[in-house]
Amino acid sequence: MAINFRHDVDAVLKDAKTQRKPVLLDFSAAPL
């Protein structure tokens, strides 16, 4: 089980607006 992070932030913001769902934006230095 994992979080399906997406990397196109503008696309995520657009989708969130359409879905009326909040956004989690993670600024990370964690190993990929």
Place this chain on the structure above:
Amino acid sequence: MWPDERVVGFVNENFVPARVHVRDDAKAFKEYGERYKAPWTPTILLLDPDGVEHHRIEGFLPTDDLLAQLMLGRARIAFDAGQWAEAERRFREIVDRLPNTDAAAEALYWAGVAPYKATGDPASLKATGQAFKQRYKDTPWAKKASVWA
């Protein structure tokens, strides 16, 4: 920590998740870091569906504290939208499920505010002020609620 299944489940259920990586996506990190004033990692922003920030988590946290902060941010989004009943339920869930986290005292405070905002009845504020005499007594939130008791 991200691998924790409670955190993963909560994030997938409640948010559309996005990540910008400081090294692997340096251009995006610079662009969005400047847009959201987030120059440090780890930083997690919780935004409403219109992209407005409501909660910020900076620095590493143990799993329970991270989960509680994510729950706090989700509750805060409901609160700021005037969804008082949902906000109260979400704040109380933090106090009930993760009572030993730093977020719990803040959640207890706002769980008292939400019903007051809904009804104008100050009884919930008084009850919250009283509750802080029993728990979280050494937190800033107890000081803030002391005026209600």
